[in-house]
Amino acid sequence: MKKAIGITLGTLIGLGVAYVGGVGFYAEKFTPNTNYGPVAIGNMTVEEAQEKIAKDVKKQSVTIVEKGKELGKISLADLGYQFNVKSVLEKVYRTQDPSTWFVKLIDGTKIQRVFAEQVSVDKELVEKAATALGIDNEQREAATNAAIKYDKEKGYHVKPGAVGTQVDYKRLGTALLESLENGTRKVDLESVYAQPEINESSEVVTETMNKIQKVLGINITLEIAGEAIKIPKELIEEWVHFDASNQITVDEEAVAAYLDKLNEKYATAGKPRQFQSTLQGEVTVPAGILGWSIDVEKETQNIIKDLRAGEDVTRKAAFVGVGTRLGEANDIGDTYVEVDLANQMMYLYYKGEVIVSTNIVSGKLSTPTVPGANAVIEMLTNTNLVGTAPGQTTQYSAPVSYWIRFDYQAQGIHDASWQSSFGGNTYQYAGSLGCINTPLDQVAVIYEYVEYGTPVIVF
Numbered sequence: 001m002k003k004a005i006g007i008t009l010g011t012l013i014g015l016g017v018a019y020v021g022g023v024g025f026y027a028e029k030f031t032p033n034t035n036y037g038p039v040a041i042g043n044m045t046v047e048e049a050q051e052k053i054a055k056d057v058k059k060q061s062v063t064i065v066e067k068g069k070e071l072g073k074i075s076l077a078d079l080g081y082q083f084n085v086k087s088v089l090e091k092v093y094r095t096q097d098p099s100t101w102f103v104k105l106i107d108g109t110k111i112q113r114v115f116a117e118q119v120s121v122d123k124e125l126v127e128k129a130a131t132a133l134g135i136d137n138e139q140r141e142a143a144t145n146a147a148i149k150y151d152k153e154k155g156y157h158v159k160p161g162a163v164g165t166q167v168d169y170k171r172l173g174t175a176l177l178e179s180l181e182n183g184t185r186k187v188d189l190e191s192v193y194a195q196p197e198i199n200e201s202s203e204v205v206t207e208t209m210n211k212i213q214k215v216l217g218i219n220i221t222l223e224i225a226g227e228a229i230k231i232p233k234e235l236i237e238e239w240v241h242f243d244a245s246n247q248i249t250v251d252e253e254a255v256a257a258y259l260d261k262l263n264e265k266y267a268t269a270g271k272p273r274q275f276q277s278t279l280q281g282e283v284t285v286p287a288g289i290l291g292w293s294i295d296v297e298k299e300t301q302n303i304i305k306d307l308r309a310g311e312d313v314t315r316k317a318a319f320v321g322v323g324t325r326l327g328e329a330n331d332i333g334d335t336y337v338e339v340d341l342a343n344q345m346m347y348l349y350y351k352g353e354v355i356v357s358t359n360i361v362s363g364k365l366s367t368p369t370v371p372g373a374n375a376v377i378e379m380l381t382n383t384n385l386v387g388t389a390p391g392q393t394t395q396y397s398a399p400v401s402y403w404i405r406f407d408y409q410a411q412g413i414h415d416a417s418w419q420s421s422f423g424g425n426t427y428q429y430a431g432s433l434g435c436i437n438t439p440l441d442q443v444a445v446i447y448e449y450v451e452y453g454t455p456v457i458v459f
Contacts, residue, residue, distance in 0.1 A: 026098040033108020034096075036089070037115055037181065042108065046089045053085050057119070062176045064133055066189040072133040074176060079129060080122035088118055115177040126173040135189070140165040145198035146205055148212070148242050155237065156212045158205055161196030168194040204245065211248055214310040215240055220303060221314040224294070225266040225329040228314065231258070231303070240307065250304045259296045262317075267293035268331050269321050273373055275332070275457055278354075279343050285459045288372025289407050292321030292331060322375045324453040332373070336455035337406075337413070337446065339436055341369055344423045346413070346436060348446050355449055358442040359423025361416065364431025366390065370409055374456045378405035378412070379447065385414065389433060401440060402447045406456035413456070415440040 030049060034042040039056045041049035060076040092111060141164035149159045171192040179187050198204060220231045235258060239251045269291030277283050298318040306313050319326040325333050334352040339345075341362050348356035363369035367390060380403040387410070388395050398418075405412035416437035419430065438446070 023098045023101065026096075026101040030093060031096055031098065031101045031104040031109060033104050034092070034111075035108065036085070036111045038183065041089075042104075046086070046093050049089055050086055053089075057081065057083070060180050061185070062179050063186045064130075064135075064189060065186060071135065071189070074126075074129045074133070076119075076121070076176070076180070078125060079173070079176070080125045081119055082121075083114070083119040085114075085118065088114070113181060115181040116174075119177055121173045121176065123169050123173055126176070127169045130167060130169065130172065135167055137166040140167070142166050143194045143196045145196045146200045146202065147198075148205065148208055150237065150241070156209070156216070158200050158209065161199045163193045163195060166194045168192050208242060208248065211310070212240065215248065215307050218307070218310055219312045219314075220306050222262075222299075222317040223315065224262060224317050224327060227266075229262065236307065248308065250307055252300055252304065255300045255303050256296050259294050259299055259317075263293045263296070266329075267291070269293045273332075275373070275459065277340060277459065278338060278347050279340055279345065280459075283459050285373045285457055286371055288374035288458070289322050289377070290331065290373040290375040290455050290457075292319045292323060292326040294318065295320040322377065322453060323455060324375075324451070332455045332457065335449075336457055337376075337450065339369075339456065339458040341371065341459065344425075344427060346438065346442075348449060350449050356442050356445050358439055361419055361422050361431060361437035362427045363434040364427055364429075367431070367433045369411060369432075369434050369436065369458060370407070371458045372407065374406040374411075374458060376404055376406055376450050376452055376454045376456060377408075379403070379450070379452065381447070385435075387433070402443045404443070404447060404450060404456075406458075409434065411435055411458075413438055413443060413446065415443045 029043055029045050030041050032042045034040075036049065036053050038060075039053050041052060044052065058077045061073045062076075063073050064071045088111065092109065096109065143164045143166065144162045146161040147159050148156060150156050167189060171194075172187065172189075175187045175192050179185050216233060216237060218236075220236075222229045222231070235254075239254050241249045241251060243249050270287050270293075271291065272284055272286050275283055275285045295318040298320075302318055316327055323331050324335075325331040335350050336348075338347040338349065339360070339362070340347075344360055344362065346356070346358050346360045347354055382401060383399075383403050385398045385400055385403065386395055398416075400414040400416070403412055403414045411434045413436045416432070417440070419426070419437050422437065422439055
């Protein structure tokens with residue numbers, strides 16, 4: 001009995017001594033079964049563990065495969081790896097409890113995510129190592145971004161982005177470390193293919209599609225020649241495009257072509273016109289300077305501005321031309337000067353009423369007055385008309401009290417004190433060089449009523 005008690009007591013004392021010795025031992029070393037990732041560092045000092053980790057990590061390598069084929073291995077030593085192992089080891093060492101060393105014999109300490117979180121590699125060296133295995137992005141298919149497309153059948157829609165075969169070297173570097181972390185030591189290149197920078201759910205795509213719906217939903221109505229012309233939505237769909245950044249652009253040439261067609265239908269500039277004359281009934285008047293057309297350049301920009309604003313709008317189109325009624329179907333109106341060459345008569349209509357009815361002298365047979373739908377473009381008083389008559393070398397200078405020019409060929413209406421009579425066949429033997437010679441009292445009234453742009457219809 002005494003012998004048994006002695007043995008038991010001795011065992012306890014021995015265990016106690018061993019335990020105390022272990023506490024002392026592990027006060028300066030890592031407890032048993034401590035692992036830094038895949039590296040066992042139990043029973044080592046911080047410095048010893050650091051040295052062992054450096055050697056073991058350098059030996060780590062990962063197999064690269066693609067589509068079931070092994071391309072080769074990449075060694076961590078070739079990737080310029082860096083890790084803050086010392087600070088991590090010191091933290092673990094400071095927080096361990098040496099008094100639990102015997103428990104660690106069964107349940108050790110594992111420092112996790114050491115490769116994934118505490119080791120970094122050089123992206124350029126990753127690319128270099130991949131190139132050594134025959135992985136060359138220049139020879140591989142690039143990823144394509146999601147893009148907004150248009151066709152008449154589908155309208156506007158998002159074409160999804162697609163993964164190519166180019167490798168994302170940053171992701172490859174991360175995958176290499178993850179494979180070491182999880183112990184697979186293998187990376188499939190297909191898992192690190194470069195992804196599209198823009199996909200269907202990217203903000204730029206969703207915002208642009210919203211813009212499209214807004215643009216396609218607006219109504220642009222142009223007021224031209226008394227009509228309200230609504231731009232067809234199918235045309236707007238064809239006009240709107242998107243650049244490489246999915247930003248809205250507008251096909252200016254297509255917009256201009258549409259406006260050109262409207263000009264063909266509605267514009268009056270450069271076109272002969274039917275005119276209800278005082279003595280001859282309806283006559284055809286050749287094109288002159290009177291008339292208007294849509295200002296294609298300006299209106300194109302106006303429409304683009306409307307599209308980008310995304311708001312419904314009804315407005316007059318931008319017009320360019322000569323006259324007082326630009327954009328109107330009847331650009332002569334009820335205030336105009338009528339010059340009837342056949343009857344050698346001139347009339348001033350003001351708001352539909354005849355204010356002046358007078359005989360005139362037009363251009364002589366050798367320098368006839370050129371007919372046309374024209375308009376007042378210059379008004380002067382007490383001036384001299386200077387020029388050179390056909391076949392002459394010396395200039396003439398004729399003083400007049402009123403000068404009303406109506407075309408770009410120097411034709412105008414003016415008084416002519418040198419004329420002894422007006423009307424009849426006077427123009428045949430005493431005609432002008434093309435101007436409309438008018439009695440002073442009559443041209444004075446005309447001058448009072450007309451303004452720049454007042455139509456002058458000569459036929």
